[in-house]
Amino acid sequence: MTAIRLDGVATAAVIKDELKTRVDALRECGIRPGLATLLVGSDPASVSYVTGKHRDSAEIGVESIKVELPESASMADVEAAIADLNSAPEVTGYIVQLPLPTGLDEHRTLELMDPAKDADGLHPFNLGKLVLGVDGEIDTPLPCTPNGVIELLRRYEVPIAGKHVTVIGRGLTVGRPLGLLLTRKGIDATVTLTHSRTPDIAAEVRRADIVVAAVGVPGLVKADWVKPGAAVVDVGIARVGTTESGRAKLAGDVAPEVWDTAGWVSPVPGGVGLLTRAMLLENVVSAAERL
Numbered sequence: 336m337t338a339i340r341l342d343g344v345a346t347a348a349v350i351k352d353e354l355k356t357r358v359d360a361l362r363e364c365g366i367r368p369g370l371a372t373l374l375v376g377s378d379p380a381s382v383s384y385v386t387g388k389h390r391d392s393a394e395i396g397v398e399s400i401k402v403e404l405p406e407s408a409s410m411a412d413v414e415a416a417i418a419d420l421n422s423a424p425e426v427t428g429y430i431v432q433l434p435l436p437t438g439l440d441e442h443r444t445l446e447l448m449d450p451a452k453d454a455d456g457l458h459p460f461n462l463g464k465l466v467l468g469v470d471g472e473i474d475t476p477l478p479c480t481p482n483g484v485i486e487l488l489r490r491y492e493v494p495i496a497g498k499h500v501t502v503i504g505r506g507l508t509v510g511r512p513l514g515l516l517l518t519r520k521g522i523d524a525t526v527t528l529t530h531s532r533t534p535d536i537a538a539e540v541r542r543a544d545i546v547v548a549a550v551g552v553p554g555l556v557k558a559d560w561v562k563p564g565a566a567v568v569d570v571g572i573a574r575v576g577t578t579e580s581g582r583a584k585l586a587g588d589v590a591p592e593v594w595d596t597a598g599w600v601s602p603v604p605g606g607v608g609l610l611t612r613a614m615l616l617e618n619v620v621s622a623a624e625r626l
């Protein structure tokens with residue numbers, strides 16, 4: 336048996352088409368959504384992700400603004416850049432690409448953002464709305480990767496309600512908010528959130544109907560960890576060398592053999608990463624619609 340591929344490229348393309356229609360409608364009302372990115376330093380993975388975000392923006396007609404600071408930037412430099420982004424009228428939404436170089440305070444940075452322009456859903460106000468929003472719709476931006484995981488599962492009609500989801504990794508951008516989103520009324524999953532101090536992660540994965548791996552350890556999730564027919568969403572992404580054409584070779588957290596056991600698998604590359612970018616644009620367009 337080979338698992339169904341949860342295709343991030345195809346799914347993101349459909350979502351971007353839907354968003355383009357909304358951007359065109361905004362334009363007719365004189366509103367031009369604008370996404371800015373703040374990149375500090377030149378970590379190759381971050382540079383690649385930010386480049387992808389600008390490419391996607393251009394595809395759907397969202398203006399994009401790049402702000403770059405050197406690796407040596409101080410917290411005062413970052414604070415000044417955030418103040419500029421908060422007041423720039425052409426920026427309707429923005430993100431600070433994470434992680435920041437060592438020595439810069441990520442939490443302080445997120446706190447300084449205007450929550451109405453927070454395109455990542457990571458400002459404490461927006462995370463707080465997610466915590467409070469157990470029932471019904473949330474009218475604030477949702478964290479992009481967790482929202483992308485759910486959107487990918489939903490579009491492939493993978494059953495979620497009443498199912499057991501094991502998440503590996505408790506980080507700010509994936510594990511923690513994903514647990515909150517999956518347990519909301521209307522989604523109704525039961526979630527086990529595992530991390531580096533969980534005694535037996537394999538056992539927690541074995542009882543899951545859906546597994547989400549977000550640690551960045553290539554091949555961590557083995558075939559004999561996975562219940563036959565389960566959905567396995569690979570969020571981990573590590574750079575493990577260079578391809579013949581000189582591009583970075585990427586590997587996910589899920590071992591290749593898992594494709595023979597699982598019912599659905601999302602690949603790396605070509606899976607959730609593309610949905611992360613699509614959900615970022617969803618936040619930007621929704622914020623512009625609220626103007």
Ligand SMILES: Nc1nc2c(c(=O)[nH]1)N[C@@H](CN(C=O)c1ccc(C(=O)N[C@@H](CCC(=O)O)C(=O)O)cc1)CN2
Pocket residue numbers: 380383384387430431432433434455479480508572585603604605606607608609611612
């Ligand atoms: N401000 C944020 N920083 C980070 C977030 C986030 O949601 N907001 N999440 C991750 C990384 N991430 C978003 O920026 C991200 C990860 C992966 C991709 C992506 O396009 N992946 C492609 C491969 C791209 C490549 O060749 O490198 C794929 O999987 O096919 C986009 C964004 C940490 N930081």
